[in-house]
Amino acid sequence: MTMTATSSRYRGSLAGRVTLLTTLAVAGSIALIAVGLYFVVRIQLQANMDESLLTRATSAAANTASIQDARTGASFPTWVLNAGDIQVAEVYDSHNYWSPTLGTFPRPGVPEEAVAKREAKQSVRTVSTSVGVFRVVAVPIPDSDSALMLAQSLGPQQEMYKRLGFVVLFFGAAGVVAAAFAGWVVAAGGLRPVRRLTASVDRIATTEDLTPLPVEGDDEIARLATSFNRMLTAVSASRDRQRQLVADASHELRTPLTSLRTNVELLTQADASISGEQRADLLGDIRAQIEELTNLIGDLVELARDEPAEPTLETIDLSDVVDRALSRVRLRAPSVTFTEEMSPWWVMGDASSLERAVTNLLDNAAKWSPASGTVHISLNAGVLNVDDEGPGIADADIPYVFDRFYRSTEARSMPGSGLGLAIVRQVAERTGGSVSAARSPYGGARMTLRLPGSASPRPTEPPAAVLNDEGLKH
Structure with a gap:
């Protein structure tokens, strides 16, 4: 840190460096021009003198007359x-x-x-x-x-050389001083927007006011301010999402924690009047609330990450992922029938995240399916459709079903935190795909997950060399 500070003090301000560089450039140009001018004038005067002397000598030598x-x-x-x-x-x-x-x-x-x-x-x-x-x-x-x-x-010519050198030196020095002053004026005026931008950034760092800066003109400073405004917008949106996540999380955590505390207090205050069956019911409620709280915290941790922690990217058959998720959901919803029609589709992604996203889609369909209902699953060319036979999604709710903690009026009386579909969207976007909701032709809701990939797996090794007609490998 000390070396960095020393180097910064040594380099000086940008305006000072611009002034110094301008002065040195102009001084070098003036010195080059002055030296060149001095020697050109000197050589030319010398040549003129030699030519004049030779002309006079030749003319005088040709006249042979004499005077007595x-x-x-x-x-x-x-x-x-x-x-x-x-x-x-x-x-x-x-x-x-x-x-x-x-x-x-x-x-x-x-x-x-x-x-x-x-x-x-x-x-x-x-x-x-x-x-x-x-x-x-x-x-x-x-x-x-x-x-x-x-x-x-x-002698007279050498005196003229001295006077010429003095004149060149004087005006050259005056030119350097004028260049230094002009460089300072240009640097000070040109860097004034930079100083204003610096002051605005310092103000934002001190006050945390993320209001975008005013942009004037279309030069480099204006483009820098525009880029900074885009960064401020992104930071502001991230801060708003963080605040919303904290607010929603505190709201969602309050209900299971209150219920869990009430049941624990009942157990601690229980006397012999509470039967074994009642005690078992309380313990069952506590166990269910702890599981719900654990799932909620896991969902919050998953959504709080901007990027997955140490993702393991691999080539995965999406149909295998759906099969594993389906086997888990069948155990949790034994009364629901699941039909599947799938073809292989290979994607590059994290297997655990994709399985969790597909599981959330299937859980959502099973939750909204009526007793003895059917969930229809199809996978074709990278498009996974999950259809249920429930009441469907209202048109007003479709744009918001993948938002964090969003729960429609009908869903508020059912278990869940409103984070499952938000996790689906996050995993889909990380994998380069998308997810959408619509009405199903079976009467309920259709959730569609689209992921880029191919119908055949990518080769993990380069193809083996083969022989051509001449017996050479290629």
Whole structure:
């Protein structure tokens, strides 16, 4: 129990988990987009710079004209002017080069020497110096054994990268915070029906008020509330049946207990004036009342079970069950004649429960049959009909004869608790069948028990293998 509570506290609330998952999902998406955007922009800017440098270098190197300084008489090529805002140099090899800005110009290397010697068409690389980082390109100068080398500082571009990274980081963090807030708002609003449902369930657990909950909408929460209402209806019906069973049982038990107590008191207060015959009659009454009370308690226990205790399911011939029940009922009703017309019908069920149900049907028919009357029993294709020649069942009573403790006006003066036919219905439903009551063509009542099954028993073992034409088993 401790581990479960700790785990529950660690997991936190559902709203918190939804908010956290939403925040993590959005944060991951923003981080992925930001990193991708940063590198795409950086690569694109670098590519644009390289293309611009190469274009300028190629254009400047193609112009072979020169300009002469009037003061000194020195001349220099016009590409010095065409290079614009970048530093330029004419490279002969990795050690010999000329540049107007020798002090700050990055030294040429092997890639630039390869271009000057026409071993490479061009070169593009990044060079770090004491004065900064430069992007350097080199292209060959036509009609010359040298290469034009252009260098542009990456300082401004790196500053732009920093500003871009800060902007992406700032707006990414703002997006994560906004996502967390939005996730919390959505979770709080979306889970409000869950909290209402939880509060209603707590109220039902505290007050035991099984009134169905109001259902709004048609979403998952509404379907959950609908399912919960169905459960409440089932629990309420079960509680009502339990209360009715207790009330009816107390009513039915009161009469035999009162009679039994009266007879016992008579015996304890008896004196010599009570003859042996009277004492025997009292003991006979007590014995009959104890038997009636025992049967009533057994019926109550049987009906109180929602499912039979440890049922033994087996393949049973219903005609054999009827024969066993009939032999018992014949002993209890010797004045009644029983006729039977049955064919085998195999069902899957509990033998003792089925025998009790059939016995109750036969007892009911024998009880209502007149002296020297006949009970007609037929079993065909899973339909068991039990007909008596009694007064029959009134049309108003037919829908209720299988209810617990129901006894018609005519039956209240006869022995019984009103539980026998209720047990028949319960056993029939457990076995997958049904039971019904109607008027009999013989003038009395007809009780019909229908059970699913087959005219032949199911095989208890797989069929033995047989040989085909090729002598192989299949």
